[in-house]
Amino acid sequence: MTERILVAPADLLGDGVFETIDLRPTGPWLLDQHLSRLAGSAAILGLPAPPLPEIRARIGAIAGTGALRVVYTRDVLHVSVSPVPTGVTRERRDGIRVISADQGISVRRPPWSVTAAKSLSYAENFAARRWATRQDADDLIWLSIEGYVREAPTASVVWQTGDELCTVPPAEAGILPGITAAHLLSLAPSMGLRPAERMVTLGELAAADTIWLASSLRGLAEVTMLDRTPRPRSPWTPRLLDALGFVSG
Amino acid sequence: MTERILVAPADLLGDGVFETIDLRPTGPWLLDQHLSRLAGSAAILGLPAPPLPEIRARIGAIAGTGALRVVYTRDVLHVSVSPVPTGVTRERRDGIRVISADQGISVRRPPWSVTAAKSLSYAENFAARRWATRQDADDLIWLSIEGYVREAPTASVVWQTGDELCTVPPAEAGILPGITAAHLLSLAPSMGLRPAERMVTLGELAAADTIWLASSLRGLAEVTMLDRTPRPRSPWTPRLLDALGFVSG
Numbered sequence: 247m248t249e250r251i252l253v254a255p256a257d258l259l260g261d262g263v264f265e266t267i268d269l270r271p272t273g274p275w276l277l278d279q280h281l282s283r284l285a286g287s288a289a290i291l292g293l294p295a296p297p298l299p300e301i302r303a304r305i306g307a308i309a310g311t312g313a314l315r316v317v318y319t320r321d322v323l324h325v326s327v328s329p330v331p332t333g334v335t336r337e338r339r340d341g342i343r344v345i346s347a348d349q350g351i352s353v354r355r356p357p358w359s360v361t362a363a364k365s366l367s368y369a370e371n372f373a374a375r376r377w378a379t380r381q382d383a384d385d386l387i388w389l390s391i392e393g394y395v396r397e398a399p400t401a402s403v404v405w406q407t408g409d410e411l412c413t414v415p416p417a418e419a420g421i422l423p424g425i426t427a428a429h430l431l432s433l434a435p436s437m438g439l440r441p442a443e444r445m446v447t448l449g450e451l452a453a454a455d456t457i458w459l460a461s462s463l464r465g466l467a468e469v470t471m472l473d474r475t476p477r478p479r480s481p482w483t484p485r486l487l488d489a490l491g492f493v494s495g
Numbered sequence: 496m497t498e499r500i501l502v503a504p505a506d507l508l509g510d511g512v513f514e515t516i517d518l519r520p521t522g523p524w525l526l527d528q529h530l531s532r533l534a535g536s537a538a539i540l541g542l543p544a545p546p547l548p549e550i551r552a553r554i555g556a557i558a559g560t561g562a563l564r565v566v567y568t569r570d571v572l573h574v575s576v577s578p579v580p581t582g583v584t585r586e587r588r589d590g591i592r593v594i595s596a597d598q599g600i601s602v603r604r605p606p607w608s609v610t611a612a613k614s615l616s617y618a619e620n621f622a623a624r625r626w627a628t629r630q631d632a633d634d635l636i637w638l639s640i641e642g643y644v645r646e647a648p649t650a651s652v653v654w655q656t657g658d659e660l661c662t663v664p665p666a667e668a669g670i671l672p673g674i675t676a677a678h679l680l681s682l683a684p685s686m687g688l689r690p691a692e693r694m695v696t697l698g699e700l701a702a703a704d705t706i707w708l709a710s711s712l713r714g715l716a717e718v719t720m721l722d723r724t725p726r727p728r729s730p731w732t733p734r735l736l737d738a739l740g741f742v743s744g
Binding site: 249250251252253254255257258259260261262264290291292315317319322324326328347348349350351352354355356357358359360363365366367368369370372373374376377391420 | 498499500501502503504506507508509510511513539540541564566568571573575577596597598599600601603604605606607608609612614615616617618619621622623625626640669
């Protein structure tokens, strides 16, 4: 069901923005947040403001469930749905093996930086995940030159120590604001957890009780092995997945 | 004459490679080098080897002159020609005002890095040039965190001091190998100049007799102002443009 779209060659140069949304039987999950981030990404790239009412109308016309994608460039507005990648359910249930790696970039981003936008320029993200696979891992966590945890190529890093549930502060780390992570932290108090944003080193992250990668389609994938060191499974994983409306187990 | 092409939404994620070639009355300029770099870029991104005979055939079928673009992704092979951007002739003749800026990345690139490939993920490159324009400059030169000159968003940096003609060593700087710069350096001895590759700081670059940005369509654009300091025009600019087969003046 891969729909094809007609574009100008210049549209292939990654100079646009996108969102991936979990289209559930109850509707597109966290739609307002995704549309708000799409508009923010567009502003960072100097694109005209996206036509949100039209995007909402197009999304509203789509039936079924799956991975809803909105693509917006200077020339193209595309909304489509495709099956949620296989593997996502398994990762929610069984967790993932993750390695960390220095990304070779500073948390101090230059003034033109697009790292806080969900831009279409994903070559480095894909390449990093392919590299992780070659290292016999499922995913990787990027560290800044200064040694701070930034993000994963397609997910935010979330961790829990005692009753504190944490993620990385997006502005300070120069990363994309994670919608699933922010939503999870907003639910933390209702589960007896205290939400916090912290810049952490790899050592501090490794000392946490539990680490997850958070993203729209996966929800939460528990890190069961970090840099080849196994980690005990957490009773929090099914609880948090439940709170996010994902069926665990 | 902007041709449109049919792609899958996933093709818009910048996970492919491209080349831009100066299509001259005498044929596509430095075609072998561009196809070789295309293949190298594809390898870096883990793409299948591009079908070079087919690409040559498609290019051979194109008449006229202009900016020839080859786009290659996991799903798309596209060859088209469009007019050379206006401004290019003016930049060759009048030179450009350039500012330098810390790119916030290290010359030591991570193992998955695609910065040595001409990938379709150009959002950061475009954003940097838009930023330079807002600083009342025509282009910018990226510096690494360590303070080394890397490249411009769409060009290589070339400079001359006395009888030495230099560029940045691509592998050491973690940048795209510049075809125009390499070709120019190969012509240096015939013009009484010694070619060299050097890692330089901004101060060392500013002390050069002349600085140029080199790329396929512009050829050479002389830097007439660096970080708001005017630089004297060089008698070498028309000579080097001549050697590259560009009409100067």
